[in-house]
Amino acid sequence: MSEATTDRTTTSPRSRRISRRVAAIAESATLKVDARAKALKAEGRPVIGFGAGEPDFPTPDYVVEAAVEACRDPKNHRYTPAGGLPELRQAIADKTLRDSGYRVEAAQVVVTNGGKQAIYEAFATMLDPGDEVIVPAPYWTTYPEAIQLAGGVAVPVLADETQEYKVTVAQLEAARTDRTKMLLFVSPSNPTGAVYTADEVRAIGAWVAEHELWVLTDEIYEHLVYDDLETGSLPVLCPELADSCVVVNGVAKTYAMTGWRVGWLIAPRDLAAAATNLQSHATSNVSNVAQRAALAAVTGDLSAVHEMKRAFDRRRRTIVSMLNEIDGVVCPMPEGAFYAYPSVKGLLGRAYDGRVVESSADLAELILEQAEVAVVPGEAFGSPGYLRLSYALGDDDLVEGITRLQKLFA
Incomplete structure (x- = not known):
């Protein structure tokens, strides 16, 4: 040869x-x-x-019963809109206003196969090759991998136990370059359980606004804050960020529904439309039965x-x-x-x-x-x-x- x-x-x-x-x-x-x-x-x-x-x-009984009923309804046996059932998107918008005070429209909501898909789709929709995302560390394992898959570059900023695992504005500024496009902000945090106070959130939000960055905030643990700590949702405490902020959330942690695989992202309308287009080719709609269960969850009480x-x-x-x-x-x-x-x-x-x-x-x-x-x-x-x-x-x-x-x- x-x-x-x-x-x-x-x-x-x-x-x-x-x-x-x-x-x-x-x-x-x-x-x-x-x-x-x-x-x-x-x-x-x-x-x-x-x-x-x-x-x-x-999972709460009333949520399971909603899924059982959904299985029996033939309309749930067919394709539905890629971005989510219209009634669920509206219910998520209503729930977001009820729980965090953030007023959004149903058109800003994209229902995804769990929070992981929401995170990946947000990064894939927003990042071009080489764009940097500042990632406070310790970080959840999926964040840097999703950024890399989307063509971006994760820039970790470490905060240890002496800082209560919370990064400072000075640390964020030291990590910022002319390639920085986004900040990933997570509170409460996985893996540390750290929660930023309202004043800390406002300070970070002001820094993001000053440098005209995007921010993705993961609020999947929004209901698990202890000791009456005063905190809040980033776009609520910093309303100037509403048009440059993506919120990720889901039913997994709040309603003990990890296996149901229903999450969502909330974004400006043009970004939500682009993420929906991506999803239409990647997975199409989330399981209709799971969406009906999520609808029961987010419209029910929080007992x-x-x-x-x-x-x-x-x-x-x-x-x-x-x-x-x-x-x-x-x-x-x-x-x-x-x-x-x-x-x-x-x-x-x-x-x-x-x-x-x-x-x-x-x-x-x-x-x-x-x-x-x-x-x-x-x-x-x-x-x-x-x-x-x-x-x-x-x-x-x-x-x-x-x-x-x-x-x-x-």
């Missing part, structure tokens, strides 16, 4: 099996940990999982939401207290969402059964192997030296799981 033939063979289309764009995506660390925990449970091991950000409550919040509040106090009893662990009290994000730097460099643990990723492996507890290492969130533990699990499992950690590190 000639050299020319060999070259043609090694560079043939079939030799490039996976695109560089997709090959560069990191696997979701949270889903990976959750899947491994479930696999070990299936093998009969008593694994307790703190990995997935998923409420342990069932089930408040009940879940009371349980999460109780659990956050328990988990933080127990974690801080471990020598080498420092866990701030989260003010929102349902995650604890302790620093475990004091546990690193130690030997456990002859094995020296050098990183929080190593520590998470050790915890799963020896304590049969699943946690997510800080490397997944852009901040090595930490662990994320979701307290969206039963009280008894929570106490048992942290007790195992106390024994492991005693």
